[in-house]
Amino acid sequence: MxxxxxxxxxxxxxxxxxxxxxxxxxxxxxxxxxxxxxxxxxxxxxxxxxxxxxxxxxxxxxxxxxxxxxxxxxxxxxxxxxxxxxxxxxxxxxxxxxxxxxxxxxxxxxxxxxxxxxxxxxxxxxxxxxxxxxxxxxxxxxxxxxxxQQTASFPSEQLRILFCGDAIIRPDTGPTPASRQAAQSFSAQLGEMRRSFSVLDSPLSIVLVTSRGGRESCGEALRALRSRGVSVDEAYCLAGSPRGRMLSLLRPHFMLSDGFGDLEG
Structure with a gap:
């Protein structure tokens, strides 16, 4: 090496x-x-x-x-x-x-x-x-x-990062405790960066999407992120609907979970 x-x-x-x-x-x-x-x-x-x-x-x-x-x-x-x-x-x-x-x-x-x-x-x-x-x-x-390729390659004036709310409220599904700890550490740093900007005209946008459950699941994920110092700009509760179409509209540069995040619809 x-x-x-x-x-x-x-x-x-x-x-x-x-x-x-x-x-x-x-x-x-x-x-x-x-x-x-x-x-x-x-x-x-x-x-x-x-x-x-x-x-x-x-x-x-x-x-x-x-x-x-x-x-x-x-x-x-x-x-x-x-x-x-x-x-x-x-x-x-x-x-x-x-x-x-x-x-x-x-x-x-x-x-x-x-x-x-x-x-x-x-x-x-x-x-x-x-x-x-x-x-x-x-x-x-x-x-x-x-x-x-379909989402990350889309030019944008903002860095758009999407959090998978389902993984956040079920953290034990991650591959290793070390990976989950690393995810929480990164989230905290990201939240600190976001607080440097106002609500409007921010170069960094944090989005939350929950695929399963109702408003309660979305609220639980929001509270979990806030406990790490992460404020969310947009939140969507899909309640079991496929997330592929939503991702194509949101066009995040990448999606994060507490373990290993992907961008499958």
């Missing part, structure tokens, strides 16, 4: 306060039809998670506008496990620079030890388009979520 490489183009965040979000490079960049080792000078096409990284940056910029010495900021780590792309590290860094992405570190790890890299980099949230990767990380106590 290679150590994480700091991005000299980006200002480094406070290690004690920053919320480290790791995203797989293949979720951020697509091959664009040219993925040969010799093609180091060509930048990658943007992928599913590109709008997500832009939304994270907007939150950081607004936090610093509100408080120039703010240290509770998102710190993005781009992680690469694909061997071919690891040989193209200069192309990954060049693509990041080309698109103006504020990536703090680049991490090149083998598939068998990428979780160790997440732990060493103090990752608070791991995002991937690969279900197996996200599930493996969650089982090892790293809070993880699956990126869905």
């Amino acid at each position: 290679l150590p994480a490489v700091r991005n000299s183009d980006a200002k480094q965040k406070d290690a004690d306060r920053a919320v480290v979000v790791a995203v797989t490079s293949r979720a951020v960049f697509e091959s664009g039809g040219a993925d040969d080792d010799e093609d180091q000078d060509q930048v990658y096409e943007v992928g599913t998670a590109f709008p997500l990284l832009q939304a994270l940056q907007r939150v950081n910029h607004r936090l610093l506008e509100e408080n120039p010495v703010e240290s509770l900021l998102f710190d993005v780590v781009l992680i690469t496990t694909d061997r071919r792309r690891q040989r193209q590290s200069s192309r990954i860094t060049a693509s990041t620079r080309h698109y103006g992405l504020e990536v703090g570190r680049f991490c090149f790890a083998a598939e068998e030890d990428f979780i160790e890299s997440l732990l060493k980099n103090n990752v608070r949230l791991f995002l991937s388009t690969d279900r197996n990767e996200a599930a493996q990380a969650s089982q090892q106590g790293v809070f993880s979520a699956l990126l869905d």
